[in-house]
Amino acid sequence: MNSDSKLIRQAAKCPECGTPHHYVEVSFSFANDKGGWEVECRECRKRFTIRLKNPEESSAEGFRILRRFDDDNNDGQQSSAPAASEIVQYSLDINENKLRFDFDSEPIYRCTLSGADLEKASLAELEKHLPDVSQAFYTARNYMLASNVPDCEHAVIPVPVPCKCGSTHKATFYFPLRLNDTPMPEPRQMLLADVEGSSLDEELTGIFSKTFLMGALEKLTARWRLKFDQIVIASPFIAHQYMSKANKLGVWEWLLGIFDPRRTLFITRSSSYKDYKSALLESGLNHDMLVSFGLESQIVGAGTKKQDFHAKVYIGLGDTCEILSGSANLVRGKSLENATFGFAERKRVETRYLDPLGATLPQALPRASHHLAITYDGTKWRADAHEGPSPI
Ligand SMILES: [Zn+2]
Ligand SMILES: [Zn+2]
Ligand SMILES: [Zn+2]
Known part of the structure; x- marks a missing residue:
């Protein structure tokens, strides 16, 4: 476009x-x-x-x-x-284009053997293969535009990444697929969803700055939006309590911009929720109207609003869920916070995390039946529809 x-x-x-x-x-x-x-x-x-x-x-x-x-x-x-x-x-500026993978920040994907930064290495490999990747993509898209093809939401690119550890890691890049004349995004605009041979629980468990953890949450969001049907964000405060209304709304816009409102459940204290609604009103938006169109209900309205909760936990929900939790609120800063990353079966996540907060998940929207896979067989790149919304 x-x-x-x-x-x-x-x-x-x-x-x-x-x-x-x-x-x-x-x-x-x-x-x-x-x-x-x-x-x-x-x-x-x-x-x-x-x-x-x-x-x-x-x-x-x-x-x-x-x-x-x-x-x-x-x-x-x-x-x-x-x-x-x-x-x-949509009155709020909710646009998935706000979600970026920042390849220049501290990595969350490192080689478990050599410690190498696999994010920059993956980007460099993708850039190296770009002419062939893009040719495969445009050929497939022209075909899809001309014929009846299964529903694909994303184009997914697994990229082989040689490493000084001696093995080759597999990085998974993706971007939203539009069946129109939108050009393929630049490599830096694509999202990185996974690199095999790294360990998120090793990288994201410890003491970190809030700024690092918010960056990590953005990277996890990029991963979870491909991998999972739903995301849960539980935080007693959105932004600082003493921020101006305009700044608070800015934080909300950041959140609503990186999460898909139809697949995200926010759980927050009623005071934060009220702040949000009054900031919305002041910016000329009517909350009830948004609710009636389903634009708003899943994002904050669906959560329980317990006054007495302090938990900060961010969950990608699938059969096996991924959980980042710790002391960091949803705001950047220098202060040091503790964090833990782990995995749990869905049933356990419901009983250990959602039930105590009185949260009920809205039913997940069905996802696309296929994705466009742009793959390398060692000699050439090709693109075709593969079954399932995501290969990871
Ligand atoms: Zn390695
Ligand atoms: Zn109807
Ligand atoms: Zn596939």
């Missing part, structure tokens, strides 16, 4: 059952097609239509587009399905 385009996140309600449907509308600075989609409600399966700009380039999140129509062809009038009852634009 050229730089003159803007992505606008929206939600439209099914006229039959009211279920919100999230999508990204593309807007160009000039020459926009007008039209819409005929879609299937993800809840009641009834058909309805959504009017939007650039129906070809815009994309649905978690529901099916049955047909795209363009007003120039006058084919929209042929739809007998009713129109969406209400449409709202």
Whole structure:
């Protein structure tokens, strides 16, 4: 996509059952097609239509587009399905593009044998293979645009990384796949989800600065968004208690920008939650309206708001969950904090972490059935759809 385009996140309600449907509308600075989609409600399966700009380039999140129509062809009038009852634009600047993997900061992926920084080494290997990776990607995407292919949310690139320990590590990079003319991101804009032969429990257990731990949480978020269906963020305070409202809202925007609101459960004290709501109101947003569109409920509304909890725990939820916990609140700083990283079966996470907080998880949205795997067989790169939302 050229730089003159803007992505606008929206939600439209099914006229039959009211279920919100999230999508990204593309807007160009000039020459926009007008039209819409005929879609299937993800809840009641009834058909309805959504009017939007650039129906070809815009994309649905978690529901099916049955047909795209363009007003120039006058084919929209042929739809007998009713129109969406209400449409709202995300008012907060919630954009997954805010999530970055900072390859220049202290690594969380190191070789367990040599101690080498595997993040910078992985990036260097990806850059080396870039021309071939990008050729494989564009060939596959052209094919996907022209034919009926399974639903893929991410493009995933396993990269072999030679190391001074004598073995070759496997790094897993990924990026959101858009079936339009968006260029493949630069290597530094891609997210690193894993490097084999490293040990997160060794690297993330000990005493660290808050700044390091917040950086580590961003890197874990990059990992968990590929690997898991849901993330739990439990923290008694969001930001400092004495920060100004504007600064607090800034911290919330950072959080809402790096986590997917539909897959994240925030658990916080009611005072933090109230702060957030009043900061929202002051910035001209109506919290209840966001709730009715499902934009907000999972992010803070779903949590219990126990006044007496001090736990700080961040969990990627899968069959085997990954847990970072310790003394650090969600804010950067020089102070030294303790941290522990570990693994636990899901059932145990529920009884040991969620039940005591009175938290119930909302059901996870279904994930894409496939991912686009861009793989190297030792001589050449190829890209094709593999089963499952993630290879890790
Ligand atoms: Zn419906
Ligand atoms: Zn090594
Ligand atoms: Zn795969």
